[in-house]
Amino acid sequence: MVMGGKSALQQSAERHLWMNFSQLGYYARGKKLPVMVRGEGCYVWDEHGKRYLDGLSSLFCVNIGHGRADVAQAGADQGKQLEYFPTWSAAHPPAIRLAERIASLAPGDLNRVFFTSGGSESVDSAIKLARQYHRVTGNALKTKIIARDIAYHGTTMGALALTGIDSIKEPFAPLLPGGIHVPNTSVYRLPPDRTADSLAEAVKRRIEIEGPDTVAAVILEPVQTAGGCYMPPPGYFARVREICDEHNVLMISDEVICAWGRLGEWFGCERFGYIPDIITTAKGLTSAYAPMGAVIARDAVAEPFLNGDTSFLHGFTFAGHPMSAAIALANIDVFEREDLLDHVRHNQDGFRAMLESLRDIPIVGDVRGTGYFHAVELVRDQDTKEPFSPEDQVSLLGYLSDELQERGLIFRADDRGGPVVQLAPPLIAGPAQFNEMEELLRPVLHKASELFPHAR
Ligand SMILES: Cc1ncc(COP(=O)(O)O)c(C=O)c1O
Numbered sequence: 174m175v176m177g178g179k180s181a182l183q184q185s186a187e188r189h190l191w192m193n194f195s196q197l198g199y200y201a202r203g204k205k206l207p208v209m210v211r212g213e214g215c216y217v218w219d220e221h222g223k224r225y226l227d228g229l230s231s232l233f234c235v236n237i238g239h240g241r242a243d244v245a246q247a248g249a250d251q252g253k254q255l256e257y258f259p260t261w262s263a264a265h266p267p268a269i270r271l272a273e274r275i276a277s278l279a280p281g282d283l284n285r286v287f288f289t290s291g292g293s294e295s296v297d298s299a300i301k302l303a304r305q306y307h308r309v310t311g312n313a314l315k316t317k318i319i320a321r322d323i324a325y326h327g328t329t330m331g332a333l334a335l336t337g338i339d340s341i342k343e344p345f346a347p348l349l350p351g352g353i354h355v356p357n358t359s360v361y362r363l364p365p366d367r368t369a370d371s372l373a374e375a376v377k378r379r380i381e382i383e384g385p386d387t388v389a390a391v392i393l394e395p396v397q398t399a400g401g402c403y404m405p406p407p408g409y410f411a412r413v414r415e416i417c418d419e420h421n422v423l424m425i426s427d428e429v430i431c432a433w434g435r436l437g438e439w440f441g442c443e444r445f446g447y448i449p450d451i452i453t454t455a456k457g458l459t460s461a462y463a464p465m466g467a468v469i470a471r472d473a474v475a476e477p478f479l480n481g482d483t484s485f486l487h488g489f490t491f492a493g494h495p496m497s498a499a500i501a502l503a504n505i506d507v508f509e510r511e512d513l514l515d516h517v518r519h520n521q522d523g524f525r526a527m528l529e530s531l532r533d534i535p536i537v538g539d540v541r542g543t544g545y546f547h548a549v550e551l552v553r554d555q556d557t558k559e560p561f562s563p564e565d566q567v568s569l570l571g572y573l574s575d576e577l578q579e580r581g582l583i584f585r586a587d588d589r590g591g592p593v594v595q596l597a598p599p600l601i602a603g604p605a606q607f608n609e610m611e612e613l614l615r616p617v618l619h620k621a622s623e624l625f626p627h628a629r
Pocket of ligand 1: 291292293294296325326327328394398427428429430455456
């Protein structure tokens, strides 16, 4: 029923549901909350029957696409057999099989899998694993973790300390000590005193300033999400790997988004040819058909916990939940059956070409990313890269969000660096969806370039 222009569900949500990262007052001022009721393939439908192209895999997670009844059924079937048992000093077949399957897909000797319920829990678990690993190997002072500016690593208090976005940290200070930040790889906006080659050296310098005997780990995403798909310059990860090895610092690859085909590989580190000590993941592990995350550790990191009586003193009730694990296995079956990694590798250039074609719009400054993970940065001046003023940036992103929602495109408007339109479609997307994205984006970006003063 629709009352006052808002449906019963919208009204109930406004009264009772605390939406994440949302200004609740926004809806009180008349904005309408989209209420999604159905999904199929690359599309979702709201309660009024309006169709949206899901250009973001919802939240970088529905990698196999929506509406796969067989994947949901795998969870239901497991629920009928054994709906739950912990993986605390016990186990069950779905968690065992999934751990073995993940180990078989992960690069190098990343063979040990610790399950969590999501990305932030994975990052918190990796922080604790890195600290306890160093403690049990005789380096108890190694507690600090180096992350990168503007990077998003999650919202739990540990993960938040590594997140490099001040605005979402400040309300919760004091944070866990030991989260330290170095420059990210925003090569589009390198300060004049910095070169792409110096970015890995900044990690080295920071370790040396802090004191190598106090640094436990460096955490990096293969492609940094926040700020808009910051790509690593050539050789960056190989050099960071060397620096970590020189200083007995663990390298954590935060692949909450970049694993599970997003970059055309099982794991994002494979796209750039490095092997981390720990991978943190979630999202595409189940394609979000159930909540689940994982920490994957190299044999050498697990080794001190295998002998004697040392336990990793950490765990979650829902870690390795049987229904989530069954769904993750069914999800991986879909990847293999439909060869989704190959599909991404074959179609990523078409996706990129569509975005590159938008450069004729005067406010399109940069197009960057890889695989099915791209960002378009908007600028006042294409030649000088002059950014919009902070006020214009807020209005511009607000305009784009409203217009594209109205036209039925789900994307992410990111404001942590410059204003960015971020797209990460389900891995089943192809030329038809890329064309549709362009048809939705082009007129809106054109209109935005008329509304917001720019240099041409
Ligand atoms: C790189 C990265 N790490 C951690 C997280 C936190 O994951 P979650 O929202 O599942 O807690 C995210 C979420 O988007 C992420 O992108």
